Amino acid sequence: MEAVELANAVVSAARSISGVKYLEDAGKELGAQLRQMLGVETKIGVFVRRPEAVPSLVHAEGLETDELFNLQLLALMEGTALDVFSRKELLTNGVQEEALLNRGLKAVAGIPLFSRQELEGAIVLISxxxxxxxxxxxxxxxxxxxxxLGELVNFRLYSQLEDLYLSTILALASAIDAKHPYTRGHSERVTRYAVAIGREMGLDKDSLSDLRISALLHDVGKIGVKDVVLDKNGRLTDEEYLEIRQHPVIGAQIVGKISNSEKIVPGILDHHERYDGKGYPSGKRGEEISLFGRIIAVADTFDAMTSTRSYRKALPFQVAVEEIVYNAGYQFDPKVVKYFVQAYEKQKNIWQRENIIHSVY
Ligand SMILES: [Fe+2]
Known part of the structure; x- marks a missing residue:
């Protein structure tokens, strides 16, 4: 079965992602060393080459608490890294952005990192x-x-695998969403919200990585539900309703066939359970429901409310948040709701902007 093969790659991804943590640590280490040499005021971005020669940030040093300022910093870092990758040489420039100039930052440099003539990475300094x-x-x-650079070259093969697996997960998740125009981008947004909640809760890196995969694949069982049922606008018959309520079980079966998926499956199986026991497929209540299931339930509902569907327009973010809070203790775990609200307060600008960009069809 094709879905099982794809899901297999997904679980392997969980393992290879955790392996690549070392590269991030190496990037962090390099950032700290450079900051020591260049002074604490310097902002440093460490980039590595991804397939198709696209630079990807592995570590940013010197970010501040001002989110908007950080976004500008990161945009300049990414733009400079792109230039280094297209021109393959050292680049320097005067800083143009007013917000950055106001903080005493004067110049930006993009330094290419070559290994045997191959451009493997870049360091961007804003100083x-x-x-x-x-x-x-x-x-x-x-x-x-x-x-x-030595570590990077060692990890190159590993990282290529990671990209392959990661893009497989994304391809699988978006294939599910793309079947139905009104759910385009749904799995990725749910994942963003779920991981933000997990971060607020203080989950460790491995758990966040498992949560991410679980959220990306939460609706994978819709593969087993007929399109006419999924796309139906009017009232569902009892039979159709039963069929749709099977998708968490089907998803759990698909992903559960693979070894080492124990931590990923419960989030998929439980994402439509309710804290008060009135959910499906099994009517578990409270903490009988897996933590991932309780988190994904909030993320999933929030995205459903803030996306336009065939039968109604999207709700404003603030209204949807109030609705989630209102349902704490009934539909949702109140603890998860608390962390969700914290995450929302920190990220609402970014979430709102991304939601607008990705829901244009
Ligand atoms: Fe679902």
Whole structure:
């Protein structure tokens, strides 16, 4: 069965993602070393090459508590990394952005990291120093980055696998969503909300990685539900209703056939259970419902409310949040709701913007 093969790749991804943590740690280490050398005011982005020569940020050093400022910093870092990857040479520039100038940042440098003629990564510096100073320092920075580059090349194969698996997960999740125009991007948004809740709860990296996969695949069982039932606008017959209520079970069966999926399955199986026991498929209540199931339930409902469906328009974010809070203790675990609200308060601007970008059809 094709779905089982895809799901197999998904579970392997969970393992390889945890393996790549080391590269992030190496990036963090390099960031700290460079900051020591260049001064605490310097902002540092460490990028590595992904397939199709796209740079990807593995670590950013020197971010502040101001979210909007950080977004501008990251945008400049990413833009500079893209330029380094297309021109394959050292780039320096004066800072143009007013918000950055106001904080004393004067120059930006993009330093390519080569290994045997191949561009493997880039370091981006945004610094209170002058452009020419950064240019003069660049050979030293390249030297400091040499051990990181060594690690990076060692992990290259691993990281390629990770990308392959990650894109498989995404392909599978979006294939489910894409079958139905009104759910486009649904799994990815649910995953964003679920992981944000998990972070607020203080889950460790491995658990967040499992939660991520569980959320991405929460509706995978819809593969086994007839399209006419999924797409139906009017009232469902009892039989159709029963069929749709099977999708968590089908999803759990698909993903459960694979070894080491024990931590991923419960979130899929339980995402339509309710805290008060009135949910489906089994009517579990309270903490009988897996933690991932309780988290994904909130994330899933929030996205359903804030997306336009065939039968109604999207609710404003604030109204949807109030609705979730109103249902704490009934539909949802009140603890999860508390962390959801905390995550929402921190990320609402980003969530809202992403929701608008991705729900245009
Ligand atoms: Fe579902």
């Amino acid at each position: 209170p120093r002058q452009e020419h100073e950064l240019r003069e320092m660049s050979p030293f920075i390249t030297a400091i980055a040499a051990p990181f």
